[in-house]
Amino acid sequence: MYSEKVMDHFQNPRNVGEIENASGVGTVGNAKCGDIMRMFLDIDENGVIRDVKFKTFGCGAAVATSSMATELVKGKTIDQAMQVTNKAVMEALDGLPPVKVHCSLLAEEAIHAALWDYAQKQGIEIEGLKKPKADISEEEPEENY
Amino acid sequence: MIYLDNAATTKTAPEVVEAMLPYFTEMYGNPSTIYSLGSESKKAVNSARRILAESIGAKMEEIYFTAGGSESDNWAIKAAAEAYCAKGKHIIVSRIEHHAVLHTCEYLEKRGFEVTYLEVDRDGMVDPETLRKAIRPDTILISIMFANNEIGTIEPIAQLGQIAHENGILFHTDAVQAYGQLPIRVDEMNIDMLSASGHKLNGPKGIGFLYIRTGVKIGSFVHGGAQERRRRAGTENVPGIVGLGAAAKRAMERMESKTETEIALRDYLIGRLEREIPYCRLNGHRTRRLPNNVNVSFDYIEGESMLIMLDMKGICASSGSACTSGSLDPSHVLLAIGLKHEQAHGSLRITLSEENTREEMDIVVDELKQIVQRLRDMSPLYEDFIKKEKAKD
Numbered sequence: 116m117y118s119e120k121v122m123d124h125f126q127n128p129r130n131v132g133e134i135e136n137a138s139g140v141g142t143v144g145n146a147k148c149g150d151i152m153r154m155f156l157d158i159d160e161n162g163v164i165r166d167v168k169f170k171t172f173g174c175g176a177a178v179a180t181s182s183m184a185t186e187l188v189k190g191k192t193i194d195q196a197m198q199v200t201n202k203a204v205m206e207a208l209d210g211l212p213p214v215k216v217h218c219s220l221l222a223e224e225a226i227h228a229a230l231w232d233y234a235q236k237q238g239i240e241i242e243g244l245k246k247p248k249a250d251i252s253e254e255e256p257e258e259n260y
Numbered sequence: 261m262i263y264l265d266n267a268a269t270t271k272t273a274p275e276v277v278e279a280m281l282p283y284f285t286e287m288y289g290n291p292s293t294i295y296s297l298g299s300e301s302k303k304a305v306n307s308a309r310r311i312l313a314e315s316i317g318a319k320m321e322e323i324y325f326t327a328g329g330s331e332s333d334n335w336a337i338k339a340a341a342e343a344y345c346a347k348g349k350h351i352i353v354s355r356i357e358h359h360a361v362l363h364t365c366e367y368l369e370k371r372g373f374e375v376t377y378l379e380v381d382r383d384g385m386v387d388p389e390t391l392r393k394a395i396r397p398d399t400i401l402i403s404i405m406f407a408n409n410e411i412g413t414i415e416p417i418a419q420l421g422q423i424a425h426e427n428g429i430l431f432h433t434d435a436v437q438a439y440g441q442l443p444i445r446v447d448e449m450n451i452d453m454l455s456a457s458g459h460k461l462n463g464p465k466g467i468g469f470l471y472i473r474t475g476v477k478i479g480s481f482v483h484g485g486a487q488e489r490r491r492r493a494g495t496e497n498v499p500g501i502v503g504l505g506a507a508a509k510r511a512m513e514r515m516e517s518k519t520e521t522e523i524a525l526r527d528y529l530i531g532r533l534e535r536e537i538p539y540c541r542l543n544g545h546r547t548r549r550l551p552n553n554v555n556v557s558f559d560y561i562e563g564e565s566m567l568i569m570l571d572m573k574g575i576c577a578s579s580g581s582a583c584t585s586g587s588l589d590p591s592h593v594l595l596a597i598g599l600k601h602e603q604a605h606g607s608l609r610i611t612l613s614e615e616n617t618r619e620e621m622d623i624v625v626d627e628l629k630q631i632v633q634r635l636r637d638m639s640p641l642y643e644d645f646i647k648k649e650k651a652k653d
Contacts, residue, residue: 125568131638142640146602149562149581149590153640170640172602174564174581178638 117175118209124179129186132168139236141228143247144221150177152221154185154229162193169225176215183207184222193233196226197243224248262575262620266460266552267409267437267611272503273462279506280464283499291496292487301498308505315512316454317445318471324488325501328468329436331481332455333360333403335470335492336432339478340401340453341368344430348398354378354386354415355596356408358434362592378404383545384413384597392423401430406438406454410580410593410609411544412553414442421450430476436460436468440511441519441550452476458500463507467500518614522551525612529554529621536625537632543594543607552612555580557594557603560642561635566608569631575624580607602641 117125134155144151150173157166167189171181183204188196201219205211211219228247234240263271283304289297291305306320313320326332341351351368353361355377365375376394378386386404395402402424407414417433424431432453435444439454440461446454453476457468472478472491484493511518526549533540539559558566563579570577580591581604589595590604599607610624636642 122568125565126572128638133643146600146605146641149601149605151640153643170638170643172560172639172641173562175568177562178565 116212120209121176121179121211124182124208125175128178128182130168130182130189131170133170134166134168139229139233141225141232141247143224143228149173150218150221152177152181152225154225156229156233158193158233164188164191164196173218176211176218177221179208180204180218180222181225184226188226193230193241196230197241199223199226262623264575264577264610264612264616264624266613267609268578269459269465270462270613272464273507273510275510276463276503276506280499280503283502291498292485304502305496305498308501311505311509312469315508316471317447319474321489322471322474324470324472324492325496326468326470326492327466329434329455329457330360332468332470333358333434334364335481336453336455337361337364337401337403338368339481340430340432341373343478344400348400349373350376350396350399352376352378352391352394352399352402354380354404356380356384356593357403357405358409358436361403361434380596382598384408384411384593385545386415386420388416388419388423391420395427395429399429401432403432403434406433406435407442407550408544408593409437410591411555411597412550413545414548414550417451418449425450437550440508441552446471446473458504458507461507461511464500464503467497467504519551521614522612525616525618525621526551526554528618529610529625532621532625537629543597554610555607557599557607558632559603559606560639560645561606561632563605563607565635566631570627573627575627578609580609581605
């Protein structure tokens, strides 16, 4: 059911782990639907994403989209990272089964949530960035697929 | 390959296939015809019918062939609802029935029937007293599964059936997982209707039966020809029926030794998993349990990931995770026994056959230890848990 690329990123996920004292951390998804992603960003003074790590509780597609999303934002500027959409993640993985499309949305949200956290800590505003919708710390979070 | 998904389906036994083969190319006559080729088929169908009847202590004319468990459940429930709606429109089932029962009930609810879904305890058992209290004057049907397909819990069917009969209510049981694994006697167990399927007991797919006690006046489900005493039209699936008969005969003959082998493997596997993998819980009743069923939840990880990793090691199993059900909700059975959503997502069902070995169980445990650790290492839930534990120190 999964493409070779999805299987590759599931079997050998890139950038798994944590970053201590990360510039920004975002967690999205909820245990109810079975996917939780946490993204750690290390952003330098020029606004370049120097390092990125993730942790994911979820299915094969959730792990693969997290992994691919980290690959797509690593070494990029914040503006470039903002351009990484769920579609870009899906295309980079050669597609996902229809029931798994929400995983790629979650990956996009995870990047945004981590960037939001970074912006909050820095006291800056990132153009086009909204407060993340889903967070496991919220009660009964609703997912907008 | 290590096949551990025998509740999903089983390998058709070679002797079953052999028994079926002549009915494709040699004795292919339609049982309803007059010439001797057709009579051969009719004889074969009735000989299978006799085996099935004897296997549950029923009469031959009480066995009706169907296309499998789902059809049998649909027929029993819809036809009973239709036949007895003048008496009332209330049906009682448990929360942990198979979807073939639950979705049929939902269908009936849209058509004016009321359904009570009985809660089960933490082991998945239906309490007979809960059933007694749920009965109303307008209750026409009680349907409780013999044994659960996910967690393996065996329900107190004889007791539940007795309560139904004390109140003059029809009692149906979905025995798809139990038939061929557990001894069943319809009279002693107060069963009026029973669903069974061929491919769960090393028989072919697409064939099953519904037992209907003489005197239960439910109508036909498939209309057409006069087959199955005018209650289920359509030319008989003769090879399938022959295969089901052969599989049932085989299952009954070896039930005792099979059960012994499987229980030994089952309890060995459960023991090792519980001892060697932390934050693991057994789902379902520990002893009132199908001989071949193991169902465990590993906290902080998700089931589909686990299944893909097992598959890469050549191990076939199943999970109650949402991702494996094609919906966003995890197993209704695991939620009904009180698991949290994340625990239900992290469940693993292993269903054995007598062909499995202790060596295979060892391989599975050793692989699982690594897989669970690997997934926990990338799980934000596990990270949070470990941090909380550390904060406690």
